[in-house]
Amino acid sequence: MSFDDISVLLLWTAIAIYTLGFLAFTVDLARRSELAIAAQDAKARTLVAAGGGGQSIEDIRAEEAAAKIALEAAPSKRGRYLFARLGVVLTTIGFLFHVGADVTRGIAAGRVPWSNNYEFALTGTLLVVMVFLTVLVKYDLRFLGAFINGLIVILLGGAALAYYVEVVPLSDPLKSVWLVIHVFVASLASAFFALAFALSVVQLLQSRRERNALAAVGTDAAPRTRLPFLRTLPSAEVLESLAYRFAIIGFVLWTFTLIAGAIWANDAWGRYWGFDTKEVWTFVIWVVYAGYIHARATRGWRGTRSAWLSIVGFTAVIFNFTIVNQFFQGLHSYSGLPS
């Protein structure tokens, strides 16, 4: 059995474990929903007695404050959601197998395991999980677990099925320290963008729920929500500022990627910038995130609109990685896929 065979085996094991992690986190969200509904029902009963259905502003603010404290609580002081903890454990185990898969692939190839699309996916998703688990130490973002695990299963499973290629020697332009630096930093940036994206999505859901909840204040109607677990999550504003923090880390790394790429291009292709397809998309992504940062500081754009920019930005990252690598003509034809 070659190292590459071992790598593939470890990879599928990791995917299986991530799938279980996804299930655990999904159950967690469902149970939080029940919890939230139960709390709402209890509230409604007392309120019906008192003659009102909606929450009061104070209730809403108290809920938000509690969620913020929960978000920033130290790991030992967090809500003891059984399935969330199970999810974290499974994600961690999946991560270890994933590391194994990545390292054995690197050993099999005798170089860094990020030089074709299959390996970009392998390492990129690894970094997403790594960043997620690291951030968990500081913030209780377990509510993103289902999302992250789901994303990883899709990307990793998709890559293993559609992008897998055997180890082949590097083509000459890739023999450069910049392969190690530029591609790694790009993947790391993408990992932060992924987290920001997830938070922006939840932010949008949350802000819609908040609008409904505020509209229901003082009325008899209980606010409508299709996703009651949102009530246990931080407010849209808190989610937004968290998303922003990850996005700017991603942005700085992406800026570095852009510059490092130009330096590499200057060595490999004889010019630092030539609007090659991949360069164009790297630039587009950079500009979108610059737009996002500006939007956050522009009156009328903060909140929902800027969140959409974060979503567009990450969509472009994924598009760049899949469609552009695979189907667009250009000098960066390193996907290793038959064209």
Add this chain to the structure above:
Amino acid sequence: MSRRSSEDSVSETVDGPLRPNDHLDQTGQTDQPGDDGGSASAFSGGQPVLGVVGWLRWGWRQLTSMRTALVLLLLLAIAAIPGSLVPQRSADPNGVTQWRATNPDLYPTFETLQLFDVYSSVWFSAIYILLFISLIGCVLPRTKHHWKALRARPPRTPARLSRLTDHRETTAGVPEGEDAAGHAAHAVDLAEAQLRSARYRVERYDRGGVASVSAERGYLRETGNLIFHGALVGVLISVGIGGGFTYTGQTVITEGDGFVNSLGLGYTSFNPGRFVDTEALTPYSISLDRFDVTYAKPGTPGSGQAGDFEAHVTTRFPGQEAEDQVIEVNHPITMAGDRVYLMGNGYAPTITVRNRAGTVVFSEAVPFLPQSPTMTSQGVVKVPDTGGKQLGLVGFFYPTVAKLPSGALTSAYGDLVDPRLTFFVYEGDLGINNGDARSVYALDTDGMTEIAGRNADTPSLELSPGQTVDLPGGRGTVTFEDETKNGAPESVKRYVSLSIHNDSSAPWVLFFAILSLLGLFTALFVPRRRMWVKATPDGDDVRIEYAGLARGEDPAIGVAVADLAERHGKALGDEPASAPATPANVN
């Protein structure tokens, strides 16, 4: 125009970072022409009367607003996309030709829309030029403002600190033998020292027994922001001006041959910028001694893949010793400020043509262009002076010949295992006498008749190294020379294509790019905040307040205020008894 913060009570004397008027920090909405805050003269009787100046001023204000910058940024992102979908003349001229052939109907429309030259198109340029005007119009006043702010003292302590979100309050007892005012001053002394050692700029505002210190840090945030935006302008200018001084040339060198850096002598193509003095090129020379390449052996991973390209060259400056160098992918060599890149390689079979009389009318190593990863290559031989009609040969070269099921030849492997050369032969007018520049890789067969090949009585010629075949009708012979006979290591010579660049602006672009990265880093990660500690005598006690105000994004401001309160409380508590600080606001 001195109020620049939404916290009116706080900003009486406070000059925060000047930002465009629709920046979140700013008060008041300025959307209407004439509504530019200070110029009351633009109004008469409630009706805005706008002169040309008013409109210009309004236009400028719109252009330098955050919203415009944002919209232009988003437009720039969208406008860049078509260039990745449609082949671009600058990066892929052949792609454009091909596109034209497949979409003849759409081509004129696309051409009119400049879709093949997106990045130099009118519309793309308009967007980025507007963006950069906006950028400069935004950064200049902010720089001036920041320059002043850098030398200003931290602002007066606001009257009511409790109005700030991040605020804490505690009461300290006054120790025996001290009066409340004295103790208040003492407490603030302590806070001042602590803030100073935490690298705050501090200013005391004591008034009538109430002591307070105002502190500010993180000026670097705005500095970074300005450096970042300014460096972007630097990048653009370096690229723009640099383009005029840049030149790029291509050349092809066959093993054993050389190149001299001089227009007319060495280059197959040369694109100088507007200000390049093409007469002043340093006439160094480069000759190719050997080109090495390794192919992954059949049966190994990546079988047939070529790599480890190495052009072994001898370089020489006039009047100096020759030097042996190696040019590799990713490792260009530098000659007199020029960077010399290895861009491609291929085979250059040596072909000799003799006419009816047996006289040599052509003998050259002809570079063939690779068409496939296994190096099936195509080349053209033009023989103008045969003593009779002109001859043109279109050749295919297969380094390792193999037969497809259809009977056609192909190359199975990139290395020279079983080289084979085939020719279609044409006779007639090569069309090179009328002065038109013709590609050495293409033969215009319009004025010619095929005498050997698919559409002729004689099949195409097929040769192995060392072999000679007859041209049909006794027109002469064609020989595929075996170079090992001339002492070469391989039967067929190889050639390299080199690209020679001189771009003296590149270091500047890099400099500004790195500067912008550093600026960005400080702009995003240095928190800018104000802190106040105020001690008010309150009967027998002293009321101590701590408050903070973030200038821009600052997730840790709450924690910072809490830390300050705690550290200060502790330091103070080490002396007399005092109550622990409690958060005054929960948010």
